[in-house]
Amino acid sequence: MSDEFWSGNYFNYFTEIEEHFQRARGSGLFLFSPLDWALVENWKNGGVPLEAALRGIDEAFERWREKKSKVRMINSLAYCAQAVVEQAQIMAGAAPARERREAAPPFELPELRAYLAGNAERLRKAPFEGIGAALASLAAEAETHYGDLEELERRLSALEDKMIAAARTRQSDDDLLAARREFDLQLRPYRGKMTAEQIAMLERRFLDRRLLESAGLPRLSLFYLK
Secondary structure: OOHHHHOHHHHHHHHHHHHHHHHHHOOOOOOOOHHHHHHHHHHHHOOOOHHHHHHHHHHHHHHHHHOOOOOOOOOOHHHHHHHHHHHHHHHHHHOOOOOOOOOOOOOOHHHHHHHHHHHHHHOOOOOOHHHHHHHHHHHHOHHHHOOOHHHHHHHHHHHHHHHHHHHHOOOOHHHHHHHHHHHHHHHHHHHHHOOHHHHHHHHHHHHHHHHHHHHOOOOOOHHHOO
């Protein structure tokens, strides 16, 4: 993941993409589906630059508008997936190395402390007590971690992975099967726009997201600090 990824606006990664897609679609309020959010998370975790995601959305809509026959409105970010990948590849191949740019995150220290402490409180029960304790420790040292948010994000990602693994052991087979069916249904119109590897990664993000939602568990990443 490049240093530039950590400039302040990247903490608004999800919001920036959602609002840009809505503007490109030009039809008023449009709510992202679980598949859309999983796709954005896939890009974020894969280090796709925010600019590449926004350019890819614009490119996908431009191609759609150039078609002589528009069968339907674009109803999912998945329609833009291939264009985003193409833009990320273009930027990776053409962009010179850039110096690290320091930028203040779009949240204050008290907000960070409250976010960590709030998630710690929600997880102070088995089998997540240890994760809650780790978050409480990070909250107590929030001022120190505020100076190195990249390292803090790594810690939070590791804790979230542990939380998901613990939650997975409590998930029923029926719930997992239902989530997979929902994924297949939502992705069906867009499978041709993604590679098998991309689909596999997206399915994992989708299932993780669905698992946390159904279990009432919080996301721990700083990208969810609002």
